[in-house]
Amino acid sequence: MQVDSDCGQHCEFCAIPDVFAPRDRPLAELVAELERARAAGARVAMITGVDPLAHPAALELVAAVPALSFERLDLHGPGRRLADRAFAEQVVAAAPAELRVNLPLYGATAATHDAVVGRRGAFDEVLLALAHVVELVGPRQVTLTSVCTRRVLPELLAIDRLAEAHGVARLLRMPFPDSESRADRYFDVAPTMTEVASSLLASGARLSLVAGIAGMAPCVVVRAALERAPERRAEAVLVLGTLAELRRRGVLPTGARTPAVPCAHRATCALVPPCSGEVLGAYVARHGAAELVPPAVEVLSRSGRGP
Numbered sequence: 001m002q003v004d005s006d007c008g009q010h011c012e013f014c015a016i017p018d019v020f021a022p023r024d025r026p027l028a029e030l031v032a033e034l035e036r037a038r039a040a041g042a043r044v045a046m047i048t049g050v051d052p053l054a055h056p057a058a059l060e061l062v063a064a065v066p067a068l069s070f071e072r073l074d075l076h077g078p079g080r081r082l083a084d085r086a087f088a089e090q091v092v093a094a095a096p097a098e099l100r101v102n103l104p105l106y107g108a109t110a111a112t113h114d115a116v117v118g119r120r121g122a123f124d125e126v127l128l129a130l131a132h133v134v135e136l137v138g139p140r141q142v143t144l145t146s147v148c149t150r151r152v153l154p155e156l157l158a159i160d161r162l163a164e165a166h167g168v169a170r171l172l173r174m175p176f177p178d179s180e181s182r183a184d185r186y187f188d189v190a191p192t193m194t195e196v197a198s199s200l201l202a203s204g205a206r207l208s209l210v211a212g213i214a215g216m217a218p219c220v221v222v223r224a225a226l227e228r229a230p231e232r233r234a235e236a237v238l239v240l241g242t243l244a245e246l247r248r249r250g251v252l253p254t255g256a257r258t259p260a261v262p263c264a265h266r267a268t269c270a271l272v273p274p275c276s277g278e279v280l281g282a283y284v285a286r287h288g289a290a291e292l293v294p295p296a297v298e299v300l301s302r303s304g305r306g307p
């Protein structure tokens, strides 16, 4: 469910304020949407949007989730109001026993996060919100999310370590546009996949962290890893196997709002299924597809000697 109440921020990668005006939908309309989803058999409610918790009736909406016998609530959005301890406690009290909270963090320093979201004090707010939800629902129910823009990239590894220090999961994504317009902010802030993979690996990131970035093509990760350390071939094959299993189980994150196009190599590339065989049309429009090249078959065998 989308709850597009105003977030009061203007993230450098987000074109939503240019595409539509955030607004508070009537509570009755939101609850009716939950009722329809439940009647259709949904057991997990996902409330996302510009900033669901900024809705004036956010607590009533959250309370409607267990009232309708949903088993779980996945809460997304900037979560600014969770920095208020009393409000955070009210949300947790109103939600079903299984509550998962996703909080976005776009820098490991106040300077970077605040610059990305365009608001001073935002970093401190996220850290407060994080501390509150970790304490109230436990770290295993919390995920820190981030986006690999050029400005965020130098601090991604530190964001990952900050998440690890709090014991919470992390989800990194390549940027994606909010519209199909060439004026979308995506075109200014999106680095290439090769820039992201090479930079993170050069900083000492785990291969699994880089390969797990949503929207990252496996061929780019394999090439960047083996260029740096050819002896990591077996590790790369293991990571790709894990990715393929996650894709088979349908648990890899998606979320891009604009269309993907088939990779020119999808019919012959040995990295499908770890790869979806698709790439964002906007990515190809911005960066081209020259870096999307299937690795040689022998690269993918653990011995490196081919099948």
Ligand code: SF4
Pocket (backbone or CB within 6 Å): 217, 218, 219, 220, 263, 264, 265, 266, 269, 270, 271, 272, 275, 276, 277, 278, 279, 292, 293, 294
């Ligand atoms: S299908 Fe294309 S994008 Fe995917 S791994 Fe193969 S070459 Fe890369």
